[in-house]
Amino acid sequence: MKFFPLIWSALWRKKLRTIFTLLSIVIAFLLFGMLQGVNAAFQRGVDNANVNRLVVTSRISLTEALPISQMQLLESVKGVAAVAHATWFGAYYQDPKNFIFAAPVEIDRYLKVVPEIKSAPEQLDALRHTRDGILVGLVAAKKYGWKIGDRVPLHSTIWTRKSDGQSDWDFQVVGFYDFTGNASQTDGALFNFDYFDEARAFRRGSVGWWVVSLSDPNQSSQVAAAIDKLFENSADETKTQSEKEFAQSFLKQFGDINFIVKAILFAVFFTLLFLTGNTMMQSVRERVPELAVLKTLGYSDTAVLTLVLVESVLLCLLAAAIGLGIAELLFPLLKSVVGEVRLPPSVLLAGGGVALVLAILTGLPPAWRAKRLDIVDALAGR
């Protein structure tokens, strides 16, 4: 600690250069925080997937519908505890950027398979008895300020109504739901499949995908194989995956987010490595006589190496802390995209680790040079 003023003052010897270097590292870590935060939030959705559930989709594509007649056959498969279904509605509220994950379901079946969904019994009852009723997730309700009794128009990007050929669907808010362990799952809405099926203009009697709960999670792969075997060579062949695999393949529709994030960050940090390394090297080059004086005063080679290295660590950690701090402050703005309000601690921890590695990689060459400095040559300006 007693060396701190010496290190700190050396760091700010050329203020403007240090500020620019600091800013570039801050920006890099801001980017790191935001991108890794998004990545982690998506990954968390995958990790939170229930091991006790399978998702059955059309073998051709996720967008291909499956006939509702498959339900009884699915229920007959050994190891299947319950079966529910959902359909992609492609909804938004007022503006396309207000995307909302609204899905028509048979609520009692759905609750049996997805018990994490929690709602007041009277609100569930209201849904059962209100044809155009809709149960809204807490996040969505808060976002749009919806209250029980509100009439809510949702525009579907897929489904038109047979009565008027329009894509605007009118719902009545009858209640709200929470999702145990993952609040981001409540940025959506559930409504009655019967109302939807009767009113839609096409593909009646079909569902988007099946959600199957298992009697024994250890039998997951056997049950999945049995389901796919059941529909093999039929007009509607299936692809059965664990909920985790399904979540992953769903995310991959947007591209391999993990790879994209890592590729961007690699490019950023690779550039930063040279930028910061060059700055540190230049800084040490300019201070050769001063470092030689320190050695003259009795500072050992190792002490001088440590001073330069700590300077680099201080710069990188300070900049990383500022960058990640700003990312932490800005991250809630992405809530509508990722459903998370806090930057995951794992991202902050990883950021600290990356900063330390960056500091050592950029600080070690100049520190080594400082260590090997010959006092006589350095003082003579050779």
Place this chain on the structure above:
Amino acid sequence: MSEAIVSLRNVVKRYQRGKQTVEVLHGLNLEIANGEFVALMGPSGSGKTTLLNLIGGLDRATEGEVIVAGERIDQLSSGGLAKWRARHVGFVFQFYNLMPMLTAERNVELPLLLTSLNGAQRKQNVAAALAVVGLADRARHKPSELSGGQAQRVAIARALVADPTLLVCDEPTGDLDRKTADEILHLLQVLNREHGKSIVMVTHDPKAADYASRQMHVDKGALVQAEAA
């Protein structure tokens, strides 16, 4: 004569410059008594700074023995030599060599950071050293805010602060006007006479050498003459 603070026996120093080996000191013998103020004089390239570097433990002899403050410093490791310098030698350079971004008091404190003194003790010692050189009121000033003479006084305070056995000065007045140079040399004389510091000073200036208690002349890598002032 009292006990020797510096004793060099048959010291040879050779440098490798590219493919060429240059012998700068040729079997030099030298004794400096404790409490002496010695001026090393000689033309450029005579080897006086090399000799000073060997005495101060900044460089190593190629051959021979270098005993300073009772220790064979030519046999010390690099780390051992650094520790020895911190304990026994204070350095004063021609161009002051202060850290430009540190205040005078922080500059003076630098040698004390290597000791086990706590913050309060360091502060006390720094204040005392600055008072000795007459710069107590400039403690918070940076080198750029000081005159050449003041900067050299700060450098002398830095050399003194850890209470070294020996002060090694390389052209300490080479960058100063006559009047300021005399003030600095007088200060060194006071440190020698009143505080008992042994001083070895390299200088080109005969007037500066007059402040020393003994003058030595180095020419072509050998001592050619030694005389009392």
